[in-house]
């Protein structure tokens with residue numbers, strides 16, 4: 001039978017070091033080295049950490065989701081690795097050495113121009129537009145979940161919270177919201193645990209803010225974010241209230257007027273009536 005490229009044998013998977021903890025699992029850098037001569041390729045391996053929130057079922061859904069996504073702006077699925085005895089499985093993805101957008105923006109602050117930020121934003125938009133055509137809602141769109149493939153390419157990653165919108169509805173209601181990143185949540189997600197393409201558009205607006213703040217957690221967003229970072233009923237109630245009173249994220253420091261003016265990002269309110277790419281293309285890139 002033709003060799004299955006998506007099946008990784010555990011015995012050839014060499015652990016190198018941890019990459020980080022995502023939704024429902026930890027991701028490690030490994031080298032898949034069947035020849036045993038260190039010429040194998042580097043891969044990011046996500047191991048399921050079964051706990052109260054996450055189950056093998058959820059993990060299998062995440063694997064299934066990533067395996068059918070084929071888009072330049074989404075981290076590539078490489079395959080799965082079943083551990084001996086098939087007690088658990090791991091998700092194997094391409095490894096991008098530049099890491100997440102947060103670290104990249106902090107380390108490359110001086111040579112990332114607003115033009116490059118807009119390029120990154122438009123790529124995230126196209127990745128999200130692709131997800132939307134398949135009726136997927138990411139639910140955790142944030143700069144920490146964007147990977148930098150090169151100085152001119154970023155990719156969306158961490159599909160641990162991604163859900164498919166049922167055909168007869170326009171939104172997905174979450175039953176037991178776990179540790180929620182409420183700073184990135186649209187009002188209806190905070191108040192009713194409702195998620196849709198529109199709530200992804202809202203999160204995209206927060207990612208724009210992160211981008212134009214160079215993902216600098218020390219600027220005002222840090223104070224704002226610290227107010228909302230931990231999930232606490234009164235905190236999410238507070239956030240819901242000030243959003244209801246039309247508070248919005250302040251302009252990023254030294255952000256040009258053409259990008260942010262009158263409390264509107266990029267000259268337009270990120271209009272949740274349109275798809276992400278339409279939003280992006282109503283913004284005239286210079």
Ligand SMILES: CC(C)(Nc1nc(-c2c[nH]c3ncc(Cl)cc23)ncc1F)C(=O)NCC(F)(F)F
Nearest residue numbers: 020021022027044095096099100145146147157
């Ligand atoms: C949970 C995990 C591991 N965290 C990190 N991944 C990588 C990291 C660096 N290179 C990578 N290549 C592939 C993948 Cl899946 C992750 C990385 N670098 C730093 C991280 F904290 C992650 O998935 N974060 C979302 C992402 F950064 F990927 F958008």
